[in-house]
Amino acid sequence: MPQRLRILFVSSEVEPFAKTGGLADVSGALPKALVGLGHDVRLLMPKYRGVERHAGSLTTAIPQLRVPIADRRSEGALLEGRMGSHVPVYFLANDHYYDRDSLYTTPDGDYWDNCERFIFFCRATVEAVRGLGWQPHVIHVNDWQTGLIPVYLETLYRDDPVCAEIATLFTVHNLAYQGVFWHYDMPMTGFGWDFFTPAGIEFYGKINFLKGGLVFADLLNTVSRAYAREIQTPEAGSGLEGVLQERSEDLYGVVNGIDYEVWNPATDPEIPKRYTAEDLEGKRSSKASLREELGLRDEPGPLIGMVTRLAEQKGIDLVLAALPELLALGCQLVLLGSGDPHLEQAFAEAAERHQGQVAVRLGYDAGLARRIYAGADCFLMPSRYEPCGLGQLISLRYGTVPVVRWTGGLADTVKEFDPIAGTGTGFGFEAFSAPALTGAVRRAVVVYREPERWRQLARNGMAEDFSWEASAREYVTLYRKALKKKNRRGE
DSSP, X not given: OOSSOEEEEEOSOBTTTBOSSHHHHHHXXXXXXXXXXXXXXXXXXXXXXXXXXXXXXXXXXXXXXXEEETTEEEEEEEEEEEETTTEEEEEEEOHHHHOSSSXXXXXXXXXXXXXXXXXXXXXXXXXXXXXXXXXXXXXEEESGGGTHHHHHHHTTTTTOTTTTTOEEEEEESOTTOOOEEEGGGHHHHOOOGGGSSTTTTXXXXXXXXXXXXXHHSSEEEESOHHHHHHTTXXXXXXXXXXXXXXXXXXXXXXXXXXXXXXXXXXXXXXXXXXXXXXXXHHHHHHHHHHHHHHTOOOOSSOEEEEEEEESGGGTHHHHHHHHHHHHHTTOEEEEEEEEOHHHHHHHHHHHHHTTTTEEEEESOOHHHXXXXXXXXXXXXXXXXXXXXXXXXXXXXXXXXXXEEESSHHHHHHOOBOBTTTTBOSBEEEOSSSHHHHHHHHHHHHHHHTSHHHHHHHHHHHHTOOOBHHHHHHHHHHHHHHHHHHHHHHHO
């Protein structure tokens, strides 16, 4: 087993080049942490419009890739740039597929040719590996957009001398997004109809990219241990729980990390006064500044912060239902986010009704997000489901006490505070209901009224280690497991 692994990390979006959500954050941070552990890591993603702004000068790695799509060939090229100073990034260029206003959608819905766009991406990735002159030990693929890569490696390319020994790890960041397309697109994949079966990539009469990754990858993981268990149940399995149960021995959970250099209240340039766990005075100043910025009154109760998508998955409807009780407890609420129009309107109306107690900013403001993490006393995440979650990890880093629903990564990363022992990092609730949410906030308010105990709780959270280095070490273990499994099958 090689000590220094060669890892090709394939993702449809990578921060800072292109982003719609948390997948990009992971894809931008994990490879850097793996390089920090001494491994040879390279990224591969589509060359969307505008990536040059962050990639530096691009060079040509492979001038022409001719990729079979049905009975024709689509042409592309592989360009090379850098992420930081240490991580090479390959950009798959094809302007017809990727030079567009956004990554996956128009204002009216998904691009009509997303199936073809990501068939091309998956097969071109394999073709690029054949032509690079650099052979990875492991290809780490992420979410449905890359789900056909393990299928190609195990079928059409299984006898190719370059591809035959490459192991695959498939990471599911959110099982709800699966890449499901009508069966008439099957010929574009290059697979025979014998793969369009329940044992292959067929899913209720359609093609399912994510299912392809689940069935054919050597090893599987998702972004928390609790979510790995939950997705094997009918309630959270999105129709794929049977596939996941069959592969339960190959399914692992690894909690995402955050970049502790980026998220650090001791150095954050966006917050009014920097602070540490040893000296929390700057946090009190940040709260006062945030209240002044948002027009909130100076009151003795805790300030609850939320930086979130306004979607029912995030439990936003619970917050609306519980809001009168939360205000009656003496809490204030600040929310930053955007999403469903009816939820945006409901929160805007709540802010109008409760001026001085509720502040809502619709949209996204990176600087304000940081000031909320620093200035709030509590950070609320009442999600219906949450594969991992990053908000609670950032809030812990900033000494802002998370109040969460016990689901997915929230259950794995937040520990209920024990006021007697002084252990734990936050407060949680089980039932998806407004009274359960209110109960957790009420417990937080009780502790908040004891300043020394509250400071201990904040310091507990700041002492937790959710850096990417810790997660990267777990991923290296999975890469080695995937290689062992691949080698056993080859023998």
